[in-house]
Amino acid sequence: MKIGFFALTIISKKLRIPSVSRSLFLLVSVSKVLCGVVQIMQDETKESTNCQSTKKRKKFGRLHEVRKKLRLQSHEMGPDCKCRKKCFETLKEEVRKEILRHFNLLLTEDEQNLYLCGLISLVPVATRRPRQPEESAKLRDATFFYIIRAKINDRIEEVSVCRTAFMSIHGITKSKVEHLVRSLKMTGIAPKNKRGKHNTRPRKLSPEVLNIIHDHIKSFPNRSSHYGLRDSLKIYLSEDLNMKKMHKLFEEVHPQVKISYETYRTVLERDFNISFGYPRTDTCSTCDQFMAKKRVLLAEKLNKRDNETKKIERLIEKIELENTVHKSQAEQFYIRKKASKLESKKSKEIEAICFDFSKNLPAPNLSTNDVYYKRQLSIYAFNIHILGNSQSVFYVYPEFVGKKGSDDVASLIHHFVYNFLDEKVKSLYLFCDSCTGQNKNFTIFVSCIIWLT
Structure with missing residues (x-):
């Protein structure tokens, strides 16, 4: 295959690889590299699970607001x-x-x-002209x-x-006019809508019970999103947790508090911005260095005098500025990735891919306690995601067949270029992290030259 132009873009940024839990795997034999190739097509249909779902009456939401607006503005x-x-x-x-x-x-x-x-x-x-005596007449x-x-x-x-x-x-109806007239006679002003503004709620959670639920939810270890210039209030809990498990743990810790699963779920969704599954298993070393320096300076600031705190505040501002610049540079990765994705969708001569190794899969995958004390076989999975058509190619192989070094990465990309890439492609953009042992090294650059020739 002849490639007229090749652009390699490597940014110090970890790559988000899409979930493939509901994908179709197609194993293909590969020459030179003894591994399996997996072609993944997006599955838009949802799997039917056996989990039990509870019904909940909708009181709020977009449909409820639309009905109210239609009823109000359709006279x-x-x-x-x-x-x-x-x-x-x-x-x-x-x-x-x-x-x-x-x-x-x-x-x-x-x-x-x-x-x-x-x-x-x-x-x-x-003028009053009652036809009945004033005692019995309705005036x-x-x-x-x-x-x-x-x-x-x-x-x-x-x-x-x-x-x-x-x-x-x-x-409007006659009862509406009577309601307006009654309000003008009694108060002299227009009536106000007081629906839902009463305090007669016998099933309302007391502040003490609500605080207990909040404290229990906050007791779980959590992480925040690492990358991004804007501070996010969203936190991530372990992927092993879900709302059902959290409610069962709440019942075990607080057996005296009787709270249904629906109430627990409502409080969690209303008062917290939580997702399950950590967004990142590793963080940027530069960002970690900035945070460590900032924590040290903040601790020193508490023990210093007023004239010395100004110097520390200037150092903190300098660190925060450097961290903002660093994240702005990292943000360019996603800007370039988005632009390349749009270009690849418009033209068949341009394609953009991103690649990375996923989490090592243990074999066999058992939950027995003895497994934690024994050596398990690791299965490596290398994902190449095509941004133009949202397809993925997975290379899966055990650890005794190959490793995760630069030679393996170059061989896998080489196989992808000559077997899965369209022959009409003239410009190819590669997006990956800056891991020197796998992607950012001399072997990958030499492989790019070979593909060009």
Whole structure:
């Protein structure tokens, strides 16, 4: 295969290799290197598991908010009032539609109530003519007038309408108008929506129980994401844990506190930003050096005088600036990787790959205690991920067949280039970490020259 241009990009950055737990392995014999080749295609279908799932009634979420907004902003115009004022004849159909459109654009129920109450006037009863004795007659406390404020003939006018027309134009019910009128009589202001704002919650967790749950969740060892210029609040727990196990451990530690699994899960998802599985098994030595220096300086700052603390603060600022520059340089890895991925998707003459060894797999994979005291066979897995089509090629071999040195890496990439890479590719971008024993060495650079020739 002839390659016209080859670019090798090696950044001091660990590579994120996608999960292959649900992938299809295809073993192929390889010449010169006694190993198995695994072609991985993305499996978009989810495996059906036998784990038990509990049902939970949805109270919040995007669908719930959409339903509320639709109910609030989907008022429809009612029928003609057919009163002696001839309200629908005074207000043309275009004016009535424009009024209803603006009313539906109000975002909350409180805004709609405030708008409607501004169109209702309350005045004392002028004349009473009860047909029954005053002792048994139901006398009104006040008289209400309804107006419609609209743009008619290029000017804003207030038109007096009947209550039926007022309800029809705004698409509201009689009970809604009575609720507004009742609030104006009692308080003189528009009513506010108080749904869900009460304190009658007998099943609410007490602060003491909530603190116990928080302390239990915080007791698990965790890690934060290592790389990134922005500080993330997300923490990672061990991949051996899950919510079910954490809840069972909570019941063992606190048997006197009766908490269901749903309650425990709700608190964990609501109050914490947690994922399972550590994002990184090793960290950058330069970043670790910066953090170690910063911890030492912060400890010295507590025992120094005021005039000496300024010097330490300047040193800390210098270290933080150097660490920011270092992470900015590392961030370029992902910028270049993303740009190469987009280029490879647009053109068949450009391809980008990233490669690295995954975690050593013990054979046999047993959980017996005796295994921890015996020597197990290690299985090596070398992953080459094609960024253009999201496919992966895995080379799997035991430790007695090959090692994990530069010769092995060069042989595996050589096999990939001449067996899996499209013949139309003229530019190839390689992304890897800066491990000198595997990738960043003279053997790999010489292999690149051989592939070019």
